Amino acid sequence: MTFLFIGIYSYLQKPNSIVVQHFLALMFISGLAIALSTSSSWNIKPAKELEVIAVSFAPYILMKFFEHFPSSTKPAFFRQVRMITLLIAIFATLIYFLIGIRHDVIVSTIVRPFIVANMVLSLLSCIVIFYLHLQSNSDRIRNQMYLLIAGLILSFAPVVILSLIPDAFLSFSGVPFHYSLSSIIVFPMTLSYLLTKQEVVDFREIFRKISFQLLAVILSLVAFNLLLAMFYKFNLKSAVLMNTLLVCTFAVYDLIHKGLEPLKMKKWDLKNQEIQKEKLLILQQLLNGKHLEYCAKLIADLIHKTIDVSGVCLIWKNDNIPMVLHKTGVFLHFNDAELLTYVHPSCHPEKMNINGKNFFFYPMNMEDVTIGWIIIGEKTNATVFEKEEIKLIEKIRINATELFASSKSLQQIEKQLKETMKESQDYKQFHLLLINEQEEEKKKLSVFLHDEVLQNLILLFNKLELLSKNKKMDNGVIEDIKESLRNSIFEIREMCHELYPVIVEDLGLEKSLYSLKRKCQTNHNVIIEIDYNTNLRVIPASLSIQVFRMIKELVCNAIKHSSSKKVFVSVVETNNFLNIKVKDHGIGFKVPNRLSELSQNNHLGLITIQKRVNQLKGTLDIQSEPGAGTCVSITLPIDGDGTNENQSITSG
Incomplete structure (x- = not known):
């Protein structure tokens, strides 16, 4: 039932999506096969017959789903294999109902091998498609494939490790299947997530983050088992149980640690937010014409609010001459000249003891040049700075450096910024x-x-x-x-x-062009030839719509104006560019030197296409002569965002 619920949920999210409709069918037939497995093993009718039908046709439904996911562009062999799986499913079902239902030998020697072979064939074909998509698509599509593979591993690894391997190779009974099979739910949940969410997590980035944790867990398990083998005698079943408990302990610890982390960081997050607010306030004061001394006071107050220190002093180099902008606390007992004697150019923070007290010098550097210093006294309780407090001081230092460095030219920058924003639009x-x-x-x-x-x-x-x-x-x-x-x-x-053109979102660019071909050939006495080859590259939906509009306009122009009986359309992907060509053998026309002159010759469609190509950062080339036909070539960059053609579906 869980499989069916997942399929229904996905369908309710996107009821008009072709790929989601096939996903619902896949979830229904998979859930039916699993639900009937127990009843079938007890020879309860009609459970066994329904299970045979479900298991026989499951490979075909699986391939039908992957024919549209993650895109509808698939090599020819995939559709051929899909038809083979359908024929095998029909053959196995007919043999079972005609002969095998009364003869168990027929089931074991013919029906079951054909069903298993059908499953293996469909899975191998899907693996090949996974590989091709990983080789020839954008980062987004590859990330979806990685997430899908991870879901597949998490689904079936417990079944293989906890049930199949112990029963088949280790001579002791493993975890019962009705327990380990529950992990299979991860795979349909992963598919549902990919189909219904516009954004997906970056699996490779997550793997990089947890790789050290995984390595630590593996090394801990190895060390634990070595120590256990050295001091205790144990059988393999006990070892599996203890290792499972240890892994669960690691998982619980990690969950507790992650749960407490937000509470631990809440205090420092609030201080970071306060620093950001003060930075905006100081910037506003600079924009309002306040002097550096006033801004230095605000920075010193911010440090006191953030950390309980004995004093703060800010020194700024004006025309390479150091000057004290503001000082508080213990620094009030020093005159400016004395304070300036303690500073010297340095790229790194320094600690200095003056009159028995510790002071911390934080240089403000711009391009390896020291332009000022923030001097902070020790904490009032004489304790050392915590790690998070040092991070906050560093953040304040960076922000203060940016504010001071831009203060002198801020008014000029503001004036230039308005002009630049206008010109650089x-x-x-x-x-x-x-x-x-x-x-x-x-x-x-x-x-x-x-x-x-x-x-x-x-x-x-x-x-x-x-x-x-x-x-x-x-x-x-x-x-x-x-x-x-x-x-x-x-x-x-x-x-x-x-x-x-909702057909482009629904069926993809390739099938939409063939639909346009059928419509034009039906309504007009013309032959349309299409050459479509994108090397399995997924064309973003937004780009597909623009390409379809341009090709439709060019084909309609050729039919209307060229008097040609044949129009050739080519869409080819090469080196991350989409090369489009529409050619006819009609009456042609003289191409003007400037495309803007086309409006005078009633070629407004070409002007519209030129604007679309410019907006998509592509190129347009028109080759035509009177009596020699017309060839329009368009080259467009593929954005590479990998948005699925079936990601957003609207009813048509």
């Missing part, structure tokens, strides 16, 4: 944001038309059809209304797809 980035906003608006309009207007028309159509059955209206009038409504429904649905 990235035109391409601005328009990229603009085009994304336009896409979002179109998507909203598409959803509105689909969910509101279209549904109302469909409802009205159904009501009229009911009236027609009841013969309460003239049939001719009803048919006219129904025909009008059919046209409206068709036009609104077409407008929805025109405003926002």
Whole structure:
């Protein structure tokens, strides 16, 4: 039941996603097979028959799921193997129901080997796909694969280590399967997490963080077992039990330590927040024209609030001449000239004893040049500085250095900053944001038309059809209304797809292009040839939508203006760039020197495409001559964010 609940939860999160629909089917058939295993072992009908069906078709459903995850682009062999698994499943099921249901020998010699072979074949194919995706995709897709592999290991490792290995090789009974099988739930939970979450954890980063902890645990276990073997006699079963208890102890200790860590760090976090607030306050005072002396006072007050020290002194080099900006506590007993005699250029903090008291000199350095000092007296209770207190002092020193170094030129920087921000406004980035906003608006309009207007028309159509059955209206009038409504429904649905090509999000770029091909060949007397090869590279959904729009515009232009009977479309990924080419053999035209002149020749579609290409930081090349056809080549960089084509699905 847990498998089914996970599948239903994922489906409720994204009910229109094709990949989630296949995931629900996979969870249903896997949960059914596991749930029926006990009843089947007791030969309870129809549990055994249902288990055979579920286990036979599980490999096919698994491959159907991975055909769309993490992207719908798969090599040809994968779909061929999927069809083979379907044929094997049908063969094994038919043999069982026709012959094997009455003969156990047939089940053990034919049905069971075919089912096992089917499972092995599907798993090997999935492993190959994992490897190909790890080799040819972005960091995001690779991280998803790593997370998936980790979930797979955590799911089946307890079953293998605690149940299979002891029973098969160590001559003693291991943990019963109904206990160890509970770990299998980790794998579907991992899949559900990947399908429903927009962001995933960085598995490699987490592994780097815990690698030393894992090494420490492994070394501890090795040392523990060596000492145990030296002083005590024990059997293997006892050793497994003691090692399991030791691992559980480590895990409980780590959980307790992590649980108490936030409480331990709360005090220092509050002090860090106070330092940040004071930094902003001091910066505001500098912006308001306050002098360095006033800002130095604020910094000294901050140190006193953070740590209970006997005094603070701040010294600043103005035109390479040291001067005391502010002093408190024990430093009030020193005159400025005397304090200046104790400072000297240094890149590292120093401790100095003056008149029997300890003072700590923290230099403020900019590019290996000392521009000032913060001198702090010892703590009022004469204790040493704690590690966290030293970190806070270091943070204050860094912030004070930044504030003082920028104080003299802050007004000038503020003035220049406004001009620079104006001049450095990235035109391409601005328009990229603009085009994304336009896409979002179109998507909203598409959803509105689909969910509101279209549904109302469909409802009205159904009501009229009911009236027609009841013969309460003239049939001719009803048919006219129904025909009008059919046209409206068709036009609104077409407008929805025109405003926002949801087919690209739903099926991916490749299948969307083939859908466009079928539509154009049906509606126009033209042949469309498509060459699509992205080497399993996942194209980000946002880029796929833009590419689809441009190709659609170019194909429609070729059909409308070129009088060509054949249009060739090519989409190829090379070295992290997407190379797009649309070519026809029509009447062609003379390409002007500047693309802006295309508007004078009624080529507004090409101007729109040029703007889109510029916003995507790509290149556009148009080759055409009168009577020689037209070839439009577009090269676009692939962002590499690895967003799944099926990550966000909207109903169409």
